[in-house]
Each structure stands twice: as structure tokens, then as C-alpha cells.
Amino acid sequence: MLQIYNSLTNQKENFKPIEDNKIRMYVCGMTVYDYCHLGHARVMVAFDVVFRYLKARGYDVTYVRNITDIDDKIIQRANEKGENFKTLTEHFINAMHEDEKALGIQAPTAEPRATDNITEIIRMINTLIEKGYAYQGNSGDVYYDVSKFKDYGKLSGRNPEELRSGERIAVNTDKNDPLDFVLWKMAKQDEPYWDSPWGKGRPGWHIECSAMSTKLLGNHFDIHGGGHDLQFPHHENEIAQSEACTGEHFANYWMHNGFIRVDEEKMSKSLGNFFTIREVLKKYKAEEIRYFMLTSQYRSPLNYSSDQLDAAGAALDRLYTALRGLETSTAAENSEYEKHFNEAMDDDFNTPEALATLFDLARDINRARQEKNISRANELGALLKKLGSELGLLEGNIESWFQGDTSSGDLSNEAIEALIQKRLDAKQNKDWAKADEIRDQLNEQGITLEDKGDETLWRRG
Secondary structure, three states: OOEEEEOOOOEEEEOOOOEOOEEEEEEOOOEOOOOOEHHHHHHHHHHHHHHHHHHHOOOEEEEEEOEEOOOHHHHHHHHHHOOOHHHHHHHHHHHHHHHHHHOOOOOOOEOOEHHHOHHHHHHHHHHHHHOOOEEEOOOOOEEEOHHHOOOOOOOOOOOHHHHHHOOOOOOOOOOOOOOOEEEEEEOOOOOOOEOOOOOOEEEOHHHHHHHHHHHHHOOOEEEEEEEHHHHHHHHHHHHHHHHHHHOOOOEEEEEEEOOEEEOOEEOOOOOOOOOEHHHHHOOOOHHHHHHHHHOOOOOOOEEEOHHHHHHHHHHHHHHHHHHOOOOOOOOOOOOHHHHHHHHHHHEOOOHHHHHHHHHHHHHHHHHHHHOOOHHHHHHHHHHHHHHHHHOOOOOOOHHHHHHOOOOOOOOOHHHHHHHHHHHHHHHHOOOHHHHHHHHHHHHHOOEEEEEEOOEEEEEEO
16 A cells, blocks of 8 residues: 655555545645756656656546746846746746756646636635634735634644744734734735735735645645645645635645755755756756656655766666667566565655666566567566656667767767668678778767677667
8 A cells, every 4th residue: 555654744654545546636836936956856856756656556646736926036036137027937937847848747737827826816815814814914915813723833843832932033013923924915116916905916925825726626635745845834834824714624645855965965056056957957868867866765855966967877777778679568467576666656655666676677687688588578678668657767769868869979870870881781791890990980989889680789978
């Protein structure tokens, strides 16, 4: 049975969907004022794997991941660039989709934007005011009254009294309580705004997720996910808003992925170790980045370094080499490999153990080849492709993995193929000196040849 570590209870729990065979999942997405960084990639990959695996296990999954396309950072960046905030967000949404496509991220079932759901946000705030959970301050901003929600702190384990006495709570005389948080912000001069019962303004960050998740998934759904940094205050505030508004339990299972560190230090712009996805893609293949993300269980911290990415490339070389030249249309069924793979994934999506199963398959494919048992190698190869796909791996063209882009290197793929054909012709004519000369010429260009009977395979590097 699938077990998920539930951040709400701080323990692994047997997963039971609200509706048989149907799963409703919401994950907090990106605030689109800049290019996505490695931390975003971790969220993307972690929950893409959850999405893929749940579907592979036969569940009908509705996966909603939102886009925050209005907030203070977006307005500030748009003003700095002297452009409309919608132009800015559209640019970075398109860039985010490009990054996701490169990393093999499947599109969620729905990708709602905050600005498309203002009506729902206003309706939820109105309900909270009517129920006595929210109020309008002297400034015109509308706040959630944390003191009215008795379970505040149940997700993060934080005591409201201790939070109030902490020095980090900024003094704001507009609030009844320093813990209260904004639901609707009055627009300053020249800021974008929407009309509301409280005046021209825009939604606070927390309320948008409550409004969009309940609109698309219902008041009570199965899984809510996001980065560990969102557990408090964002997710804590979502619970308070949603449950106060609907009177129902919000989400059954809360999942939080761990942080990315760079050379054992926290990734931050101030430390100069901050990397966007597209910066890393200039140095490494997208599948290497994705593989690297899976080498640690999603809840654990993950250390980024060039050594880790190089190791990911070498690991994928082994897997693709095992698949090279196989007919992978029919997978082995009811195998111990798939059983072990599923056991690993059922243990709170333990991807490192699942990856180990892929290498067991690769080892036994090579063994079957050595024993001339090609049908067995083909069956295991198909299974390797199938299980790899559940992790978003091994979905590309096998030869393209080794040969790279046609534009990469000093020789195009077409030129390499032509030289290989000349070498084959020379060998057929028993002109061994010419064949060796061509091989040496290709080696100097970083092209490695592998002769397999009458066929020659090649790779860059």
C-alpha cells in the first residue's frame, strides 16, 4: 500500500483517497517575476514524479498547480523594467513552460492564474468577513483574524503565543493582532488594481491558493504540496482561511519537498551560488538535471555540485547503453524488478531506491546479451523503459542521447555518418589502413565508435 509522509501529522500514513480511484492534488506553483531557479526545479520534478506514479498505479489524478501573477515583487520588477505587469508575467510564464518542457515535466490538469480568479477570491474574503474571521483595517486593507481560528499552528507546530512574543513579528498598528495576515491590499498610486467591496486593490498571496484550490478541487481534497519553505506561513494560512470559510477539513495529506543546497551551502543570490534552470541547462543535459533531482528522496535536502551532475550523466550513460540496439516493445510482466520498484515508490516516493531497480535491470540486460538471450534482453529493456518513464527518464531517443544535437561539436551528425560509411566501405574492401585512419580522425573529434557486427554505433565524448 502507498504510504505518504504527512506533514500535518509528522508521520507516514497509508494513503486512502477520498473517492475510490480518484485523487485531487494541489501544488503551489511559481511567482512569475524572474526565471525559474533550481529550487523551482525541485518542486517541478518532485510533484511531476508523484503525478506520473499515481497515474501509473491506475489512479484518475486531477493535478492543479497555480501561477501567482500578481504580487509586490511582480509590481516592483515591472516598474523597474518600465513595462506592464501582464507583459512581464507573460514573458516569465512562457519561460517557465520552456524550462518545464526541457525537464520533461508533464502539464498539470489545470494551471490557474491568480488574476483570472479575482471573483472567487473576493467571494471567499466576503464569506470570511461575514463569519467573523476577517476585518478591514483603517488603511482599507482586509486582514484575517488569526485569534478566531483555534487550530492555527497545527501544520507547522508553531504556538501562536510564542509567535506573538517573537521579535520577528513586525509591528503594524493597522492589525488587531501581529499574526493577522492580509487578504486584500489597497492599491497604491499607479499600481494595478481590481474593484472590490473594500475599494480598489489586489489579493494577498495566501488567499489566492485557497480560492483556486477549492474552486477546482472542492472544499476537501486529497493532497496539498509545495516547498518546505511554504509550510509556514503560507500553508498554515491556507488552512486557516479555507477551513474557516467552508467549515470542512481542507487537505488530507500535506507534502513538502526539501531545499536545494549548493556545495553544502544554502542557495542564495547574496552568496553568489544562485542558479537558474536555464543557466544549468547550458552546461548539462536536461535529463541529467532531472536524474540528479531524483537521487535524493523528495523530503530530504539535496546538494547541487558539478560532481553530482557529472555522476548523473554517467549513470544515464549506463542505462541508455543497456537499451542501445534493443527492441523494447513488449515488457516483462509480473517481475520482481517491478515489484521492487513499486515497493520503493510506495514508500513515500523513495526515488533513490527506485533508481537502484533500474540499474538491476540494466545489469541483467547486459547479462542476457552476453548469454545471447536477445528476447529476454528485449523484454527487460522494455520494462526498463516503462519504469524509467514513471520517473520521467529514458523517454528520449536513445541514439540522440549519445550523439547529441546535430549542431554540437565540430562535425555534424550527417558528416559523422558519412565518415562511418566510408570506413565501412574501406573495411569491405579490406583497406584496413584507410579504416583505421577514419577511426583516428573521428577519435580526434571526440567521436567514439563501437562496432557491432555489420553495424557501427557512435557517440560524442
